[in-house]
Amino acid sequence: AEKRVQELTALLNEYGHAYYVRDNPLVPDSVYDRKLQELLAIEAEYPDLVFPDSPTQRVGGEILPGFTKVVHEFPMLSLSNAFNEEDIRDFDRRVQAGAGKDITYICELKIDGLAVSLKYDNGAFSQGATRGDGTVGEDITSNLKTIHAIPLKLAEPVTIEVRGEAYMPKRSFMRLNELRDENGEEPFANPRNAAAGSLRQLDPKIAASRNLSVFIYGVGGDGSAYGQDSHSDSLDYLASLGFETNSSSKRCKSIEEVIDYIESWQQRRQDLDYEIDGIVIKVDGYEDQEQLGFTAKSPRWATAYKFPA
Numbered sequence: 001a002e003k004r005v006q007e008l009t010a011l012l013n014e015y016g017h018a019y020y021v022r023d024n025p026l027v028p029d030s031v032y033d034r035k036l037q038e039l040l041a042i043e044a045e046y047p048d049l050v051f052p053d054s055p056t057q058r059v060g061g062e063i064l065p066g067f068t069k070v071v072h073e074f075p076m077l078s079l080s081n082a083f084n085e086e087d088i089r090d091f092d093r094r095v096q097a098g099a100g101k102d103i104t105y106i107c108e109l110k111i112d113g114l115a116v117s118l119k120y121d122n123g124a125f126s127q128g129a130t131r132g133d134g135t136v137g138e139d140i141t142s143n144l145k146t147i148h149a150i151p152l153k154l155a156e157p158v159t160i161e162v163r164g165e166a167y168m169p170k171r172s173f174m175r176l177n178e179l180r181d182e183n184g185e186e187p188f189a190n191p192r193n194a195a196a197g198s199l200r201q202l203d204p205k206i207a208a209s210r211n212l213s214v215f216i217y218g219v220g221g222d223g224s225a226y227g228q229d230s231h232s233d234s235l236d237y238l239a240s241l242g243f244e245t246n247s248s249s250k251r252c253k254s255i256e257e258v259i260d261y262i263e264s265w266q267q268r269r270q271d272l273d274y275e276i277d278g279i280v281i282k283v284d285g286y287e288d289q290e291q292l293g294f295t296a297k298s299p300r301w302a303t304a305y306k307f308p309a
């Protein structure tokens with residue numbers, strides 16, 4: 001039975017990733033469902049054959065009585081904002097004053113979703129939480145387990161905490177609101193509210209039905225603790241562990257390049273399958289980040305340019 005469990009787990013994880021994360025099904029739904037039912041039956045008969053990365057966890061477990069609190073070991077900070085080109089140039093001047101002239105920036109799309117923190121112990125997903133007030137969030141592990149873009153087991157058995165943005169793709173948002181309209185329910189105002197509303201449900205089967213996804217954008221705490229010396233290297237490392245990172249992130253050698261990147265995405269963002277509300281600009285090198293440090297609530301080495309509403 002254990003051999004069959006491992007075969008089914010490998011197959012279903014591969015099918016699930018292709019279908020839910022790459023939007024590129026390898027087999028018809030009926031094949032996926034039949035194999036999932038077979039695995040569920042074996043797990044019901046042999047409970048000690050339920051492993052941390054079993055695809056049956058994507059279905060959603062028991063309804064929770066409430067959410068427990070999680071104190072973030074590394075506070076989930078907020079970003080300072082920039083609203084126009086002058087603000088961006090001011091940011092660049094402050095960065096150069098604090099860390100010198102040869103700075104490399106990295107620009108990332110700012111996903112309009114819900115910030116989450118994910119903990120892994122020896123490679124197994126162990127806890128997921130909302131940002132909350134930055135210090136204390138809510139444990140939404142059972143809801144996050146239903147998100148196929150969140151690996152249940154990493155490619156390496158590392159103990160790590162990562163940060164990212166959970167979101168609802170635009171197509172899923174449209175479909176969900178059509179469904180709610182048919183059922184005479186209030187539509188969600190935007191994908192961000194829909195994602196937040198889905199992850200605040202006590203019944204994980206609801207989150208499982210909402211086709212949520214996630215982009216991971218950093219390591220909690222000291223990013224250099226895993227051997228990288230820049231944020232862009234960390235993103236490559238996180239992708240190698242099995243996390244979904246955003247392919248549009250770009251290193252920029254000057255603030256001019258940053259401004260070009262922002263202008264290009266101002267136009268192109270409606271072509272994306274998810275909503276973004278701005279661009280995050282970060283100093284890439286960890287030594288430069290170290291030199292710049294933090295204010296009480298935000299890194300001095302990052303800022304968020306917000307698109308005009």
Ligand SMILES: COc1nc2nc(N)nc(N)c2nc1C
Nearest residue numbers: 077078079108109110217280302
């Ligand atoms: C370094 O801190 C951060 N980095 C971020 N990066 C991206 N891409 N998106 C965010 N929302 C974000 N938020 C914070 C607090």
